[in-house]
Amino acid sequence: MKSHPLYLYALDPTHIGAGGYRMGRVDLTILRDAGSNLPKVPGSSINGATRSAAIYSLPEDERQRAMAYARATIDEKNKKHPHKGSQDPIASIFGYAEGDTEGESRIGVVSFRDAEILAFPVPTMLGPRWVTTAHLLESAGCTKVPRPASEDQVIVQAGAAAPKRLNLGWLLLSAVAKEIPFPEPAKGLPVFDHLKERLVVVHDNIFPAIVNANLETRTSVSIDFETGAAAEGALFTYEATPRGTLFRGQVDVDDGRFRELVPAAMPLLEKALALACTLGLGGMTTRGFGRMQFALVK
Template sequence: MKSHPLYLYALDPTHIGAGGYRMGRVDLTILRDAGSNLPKVPGSSINGATRSAAIYSLPEGERQRAMAYARATIDEKNKKHPHKGGEDPVARIFGYAEGGDEGESRIGAVSFRDAEILAFPVPTMLGPRWVTTAHLLERAGCSKVPRPASEEQLIAQAGAAAPRRLNLGWLLLAADAREIPFPETAKGLPVFEHIRERLVVVHDNLFPAIVNSNLETRTSVSIDFETGAAADGALFTYEATPRGTLFRGQVDLDDGRFPDIAPAALPLLEKALSLACTLGLGAMTTRGFGRMQFALVK
């Protein structure tokens, strides 16, 4: 098994819906991790968008072949595939399940892990700062990460403009300027150096509150197509993680069970990820949501 860290930098706000309406501050909430209550991009969302984009990343002849197989897969009977899944350029990488008595099924050679927040942008009196924790940086491969002594203190990246006190939104904390490491393998994006210079480490207990209190909340309304005005009773609100959020996930290639598929899968995977991130992940991509920059560390 070959594991590749996947970094996603949000160029637009991102809305990965939790499904259905909720009673509370907003109608449409975003998906959160059950243990930490932090927003995330689930691996299923990345996988679905990447698999769809993989079809359009193929040469013309293979693309038509893959599209015909995909149409047969979503057909109600799911029995009239033009060819076997092992012969399809996309299904053989992402897996397939064919209906009928003679249908075959196989897991994919590639799997996507949930992308969790690594650094979260927060407004301060000195401009935006990217907030993280020592635990998150250590999970990303960093060592000797400084830790705040208490919830009332933060660690700011050492530099000429390091402050003694810094506000994170509505919180004002004492700041200690120290060198904060950042994943060396995360240099696939030009914005990484910008984030590293403005990195802030807070206490683990404080991080969920900072993230959830600085999410975007937007209001939309459905339009009455006859009048061109807002429809009565059609006002709704929804959450989004803000532009500038840095996520870290993982892509696994199973070269143990699929030694003939895994090496050829990586180039197609990179093309598909590029297209998927350009079109957008999650909901409301036609409303300016979901675009990403990605770095797949080899």
């Protein structure tokens, strides 16, 4: 098994819905990790968007073949597949479960882990700064990460304009300038250098509060299709992680059991990720949400 870190930089706000309405401050909340209470992009969302985009990344003849197989798989009235899943260019890489009595099933060559926040943009008196923690940087492979001495102290990237105090939203904390390491993907994202210069390390205890206090809350309304105007009583609110959020996930490639499929899987995976990130991850993509830049570290 080979593991490849996957970095996702949000070009637009991102809404990965938790499902259904909730009675509270926000009607449509975003999905959060049960342990940390922090927003994340679940691996199932990345896998679904990437698999769908992979079909449109194929040559025309293979694309029609993959579409025919996909339609037969999801259509309850037509379980007669045009070919086996092992012979399908998409199913052989992402896995399949044919469902009929004579059907087969098999796990995919690639699997996606949840993408968690690595750096989160917060407004300050010096402009936007990207907040993270020593634990998150160490989990991304960084070493010698400085740690704040207490909850009311932050570490800012050493530079000419390092302040003695820094506000993170409504919080005003003392600041200490030190060199903060940052991961550098092999392919690289142009924005990584920009983020590294504006990196702020906060205490682990206050990181969830800073993130949840600086999420976007938007108001929208459903449209009455008969009149083309706002439907009466259909006002709702929803959450989103802001543009500029950097997520870190992981893609696992099973080169032990499916060694012969890996050479074809990796180029298709990168093409599909590029298309999926362009079209958008999560919900509300028709409202300008979900576009990403990605870096897959090999």
